[in-house]
Amino acid sequence: MSDHAAPFTSPLPALIIGGGPAGCACALWLHRLGVETLLLESSDRLGGLQRLSPYENLWIPGVQDRTGEQVAEALHDHIAAAGVPHRLNTRVTQIGEGFSVTTEEETFRARHLVLATGTRPAAGPFRPAPNIAIGPGHPMEALEVEGRRIAILGGGDNAFDQARFVLHRGAAHVTVFSRSAPRAQSLLQDMIPQADIRTGPYQADPDALTVNGEAFDGFGVMYGFEAHVPPGLSLTSGNGYVEVDRFGETRTPNLWACGEVTDYWHPCVTTSAAHGVQVAKQISLRLR
Ligand SMILES: Cc1cc2nc3c(=O)[nH]c(=O)nc-3n(C[C@H](O)[C@H](O)[C@H](O)COP(=O)(O)OP(=O)(O)OC[C@H]3O[C@@H](n4cnc5c(N)ncnc54)[C@H](O)[C@@H]3O)c2cc1C
Structure with a gap:
């Protein structure tokens, strides 16, 4: 199912992969800055890791009495209400030079590509089971x-x-x-x-x-978290995270990353969203 079904024939100015706090903030800002953009999210709702948290989130300035799940729902609703083009249930399976972005259904091209794919709990040798x-x-x-x-x-x-x-x-x-x-x-x-x-x-x-x-x-x-990076380009450093400069750009020009997937120090909802905002602002300046 897609929330935004219009076909794209020419390269998108900006494509964002991952709809957690970083990707949502980046997409919202790009949209409001007038940059044509599309956000791709593999799951059926936006909100990222916050969807996993039934606990009260005490750490977002100005946001009180909300669980992580409620923070995720608020992100989802905000993106929808602001009319930010996005597609749910759309997993990126490959990224390539240029930039080409392949999902199970189609391939997109983008002038600026943003990885906001976050992390997932590390499983070590274990697999989820009832116990x-x-x-x-x-x-x-x-x-x-x-x-x-x-x-x-x-x-x-x-x-x-x-x-x-x-x-x-x-x-x-x-x-x-x-x-x-x-x-x-x-x-x-x-x-x-x-x-x-x-x-x-x-x-x-x-x-x-x-x-x-x-x-x-x-x-x-509880083995911590590991970066979630779609295959294709070689982007990660020794620890598996994507290295970026202070603007969020990787060593490849116009290829950006924000939030937990990067080597950003101390990721949380607020810093991940802030990182997404920085990237959006840089892309909008670059496209001017
Ligand atoms: C249980 C729990 C409790 C937490 N509590 C707090 C708290 O109280 N306060 C706080 O500030 N932080 C908390 N955090 C951390 C916070 O949720 C993360 O720091 C934040 O969500 C990171 O945002 P992100 O956008 O970088 O990545 P994520 O939230 O991981 O979002 C990444 C998104 O990318 C999508 N994605 C990944 N790969 C692909 C692909 N190939 N194609 C398409 N989409 C893809 C994922 O589905 C996901 O939606 C908590 C985390 C957990 C797990």
């Missing part, structure tokens, strides 16, 4: 925990946050396995004195649901 949740938010909330023994794999903020939520939801026992000293803020670590924290190498067996031979009822895999 295995990958990443924070909805996947973890769907895991049955009441009266159960849950192993949280990972030692960052999300691991400790989720261990706390799981305890709050009535888990009988929570063990956090961290290969090295936990990186989570001490504030978060101190909030769960009752959790069993194990530091050091471990072997987790997803079929037997054991860690170092000890049986659990469920795993929460």
